[in-house]
Amino acid sequence: MNSESMKLEIYDTTLRDGAQAEDVSFSVDDKIRIAQKLDELGIHFIEGGWPGANPRDIEFFQMIKAIPLQQAKIVAFGSTRKAGNVAENDPTLQALLAADTRIITIFGKSWPLHVTEALGTTLENNLELIQDSIAYLRSCGKSVFYDAEHFFDGYKADSEYALETVRRAVEGGAERIILCDTNGGTMPWEIEAIWPKVQAICQVPLGIHAHNDAELAVANTLVAVQLGARQVQGTMNGIGERCGNVNLCSVLANLELKMNHPVLGEGRLQHLRNASLFVSEIANLLPNKRQAYIGDAAFAHKGGVHIHAVQKNPLTYEHVPPESVGNRQRVLVSDNTGRSGVAHKLEEYGVTLPRDHPRVQQLLAQLKDRERDGFQFEGAEGSFEIMVREALGTHRPAFSLLGLRVIVEKRDAEEVPRTEATIKVQVGDVIEHTAAVGDGPVNAIDNALRKALEKFYPELREVDLLDYKVRVLAGNHGTESKVRVLIESGDHKAKWGTVGVSENIIEASWQALADSIEYKLLNRDQEAKEPNDG
Template structure:
């Protein structure tokens, strides 16, 4: 694949992927990066292969000043990207070489500096309280000083689109002041995020023709069009695109780096990342979400867990014939994967494809497929949900294929009892007692917990661990409860309850997790059903693992493990 822009210009420095997660993205509500976090984020972005990483605003924020100092001291080694310092032009009436903010940009030791300058006459006059002549001089003086000090300069023309629509000549004068003084790129910023793609394309194309400058694009997402606006700008002349990881940013956010890169590579045939990096898109998106302490967006384009998930039976039927019929691209190219969701909407094809994910060939078991489809539809009508509980669904499928050889719980229940006690000191403690048959022996165990489910889980572990030592590696990692469709006149506490239990196995290679579901009018019984499925699935994993180990020891072929 040739590395060219949409107009045929060779890539390399001819096209910039510029990331501003550490500055603009950090303005998202709920994000607060430490300096160590910022160094880690920069490392992952560099590994992905972006061209420029905007590290922050040295001199304005102590944390950003420290970040650049630590980067300069060798704590950040970049292989692909150039580190960028962001800042403002000199203040009105102050010499550029005497402005402490400009001096801080030089002191950062960043070889690239992005200067923000207002390009809307209303902002120049009302916010800066100066005139257009002085504002342009502020831009030109600062760019000239930075260039004289050996820095490469990009100019962020703040509020450009709004300013161009209000007074195009002033907006263009600001661009001219920066580029004439030595700025490499004039970045057109949709700062308020109010533009739509056709208007962006129109203005970028017009500015490109009128100026001949190298143009960049920076879009906020207030209309939900930041990615589309960015791509429209590239298609009409921009060769520098600014984004943030996962679209983080102030208000509604910024253009999502991963969606923009995905579109550039797969739709515009522009391999803007180093060879072999595109497959790291999904992993990088999720890693940066973890550092930001924000749950990954499951429905995010290209990299979301649901980006290539199919629920409708009609889709599954076509995918069974050819996955390309309902996927706009091969998900493995970006490190993602296709999933089939089995719900009440599912047909036979959905069940067969989902079975294949579990290592089950259901094509030769038509009766089992029919049974699974019927059971899923019946149970989902009662409030069960299998699309988020793959482990319960796999157990259901295996039972339908071979009832005699179906995975079984490592015990038989005689009874369980749960009581909750509020003590005089205000402490609330749940106590659970289970009576089980385990390997032909009657076992009784009682344990306390901070709630009925925790107590039940503890009692089960106490009873089973002596005969099931693998249980020591299995933890209940998450527990979710939802009240379903209370009847007319009923209170929520009288409605059917659905419980999802997520379990993890620390002994599994690379870690392992699975989710099970239980539904009942009693929340404790719903929880019990989910717990039993969780332990049954764990027992099946242990049996599969031991068979694989036995096969390896005896020299037989490997047995597939989930």
């Protein structure tokens, strides 16, 4: 096959290399769900795991056979045979065959340091391991991709030996040779210098597998594609060992939007953010809001000059349309926002006022006053919307607080503290007085508030408290310092942030919790009227 005319392939290793990341552990069901999402996105190859390494991967390969995939091909991953084993009896190769995938990826050593110290064998024997492992799998009817592990480090240490490992893999029948920057320390100009040397002796398509230890995995991958790489390996969100693998989300967006490689298929790039968030959720990792293209902050604007400009023409401060990757433009509210930002936020709430309208000026002044007091609305747009609607006279509170008491009791040094919150609220003409216990004062208040309100607003059962952060403001006042509490809440449809500020952490937490409930209930009153512009 002519590698120049061959379509660029995307090979995802989230389920194997990504699963080796710190704090990440996928169940078999998790892996199945991620594989289905990657297939929907348009990924060509999905590496399912190492079937000889653990029972979970063996089960995955059994289960995935019954799952219909649109286009992705499932790949089993493993190593060359062990020194001293013959291929036909090697447990690793037999486990790879038992996975029953049409394609198998195996890795071998390119760096003499690894051959002699990690494998504990001779350089010549390593060449035999590579060639006859591939040849055996090919004789069993499998397509084989060969990952040349530590290739660039190996080339820099002994270029002739590294190239010879590639020759032996090709002679064994490998259909792709993947050059791996396994330690993640190669520079882009080194990729540029070494790549043509491999192309000159390699008759099969080359691929790139980059790690991110020098924060260059995306750059190295794109350089390799420009030099002729026909396969790109990586993980969603860049999860992986140490600093992670190349971030496929960034690579895919760059390939399609910057390099004219429509690798996923028409319209599929618009699902990139959704797929990224899905993997983060399954991996139980907080999404990186500053992730290029798809993070919450990728198209967020805070400075007044920026906001004013993007409202006239998004190209002024956005290098691609946010919608192209499934993201959206956001205007952050802060004392840097200016009148344009406030007017823009009002439009999001269905209120259209010119930027020089007195109401806009009033809200901007109120915002600046609040931020001087320690409030911050960049991550608390729920609280900001409530403030706006209160100022415009369109918000009817769902409840009012009549009283709150929190008791924390610890009877001896070994006992876990017991916390109880008592709360009195009014809903319409009805007064509710309830108490609840919790794991700490904030949880107890949350439980008591829900207990009081859920009979009036059953939809509150959908709300989960997702994150809770406390920031000490002006710490030179010691324990008398103000604190800012940021709470992130969510339901099955959306997430929102709310904020509270006080010298009393309980009061600040109450403000943020109350705003969270109010925000959830904002749309209950369909009769709220627009403000009088007069």
